[in-house]
Amino acid sequence: MTESPTSTESTPVAKSSRLDTTDLALIAAFAALIAVCSYLAAIPMGGAGVPLTLQGFALLLTGALLGPLRGTAAVILYLLLGVAGLPVFAGHAAGPGVFIGVTGGYLWTFPLMVLAVGLLVKHVLRRRRTNPLLVFAACLVGVVINHLGGIVGMAVVLRVGLPEAAVFDAPYWLGDLIKAAVAAVVASQVHRAFPKMLARRA
Structure with a gap:
């Protein structure tokens, strides 16, 4: 009779440990995804020479799928790896100096961008997160945040x-809107297939 309560109490503890491991694995995996996408299609564009990459797609997808806490943690991990010297930034750049360079304004807004998308998808859209148009609207907020930071940074x-910096930034809008649309479609389909993806505490 004394063993029954012990066995029932051990189950939640094991489950909680398993969830924590999953969270860490997701954070690491999406940090790696952001790093990989920073290399893909790294083409300098515009008057400031800021490279066009698939990084924005990965950032938006991270926020839309992992939510505000895990998503922001993944971005911070990615940024810390770059600060530590790993060439994970666009153009194989690394080190703290990148944050005060021409692309620094974009980098500074990465956590806020992903946090905003994660909050909107998780807490505002809720069960409507399977609607790609609504997820796109959430991603659009992240795009605006990122571009505003980039414009201020370049200025x-x-x-x-600021007007001249906005001109430098203008060529990237179309590409980022396309990336936001693709991220929205992918995220909405993932949430449709895994409706409890954001039911976790993060």
Whole structure:
């Protein structure tokens, strides 16, 4: 009779440990995804020479699938790897100096961008997160945050006005909107297949 309570109490503990391991694995996997996508199609564009990559797609997907906490943790891990010297930034760049370079404004907004998308998809869309149009709207908020940060960063580093920095930034909008649309379609389908993806505490 004394063994029954012990056996029933051990089950939740084991389950909690398994969930924590899954969270860490997802955070590491999406940090790696962001790093890989920073290399893909790294083509310098615009007057400032900021490279066009698939990084934005990975960031938006991270927020939409992992939610605010795990998604932000994945981005912070990615940024820390770059600061530590691993060439995970666009153009195989690394080190803290990248944060004060021409692309620094974009990098600084990465956590906020993913946090915003994660909050919107998890807490605002809720069961409607299987709707790609609504997920796209959430991703669009992240795109705007990222571009605003990039414009301010370029204005500071290049010592130009905000309107001129916005002109430098303009060529990237179309590509980022396409990436947001693709991320929305992928995320909505994943949530349709795995409806409990964001039911976890993160």
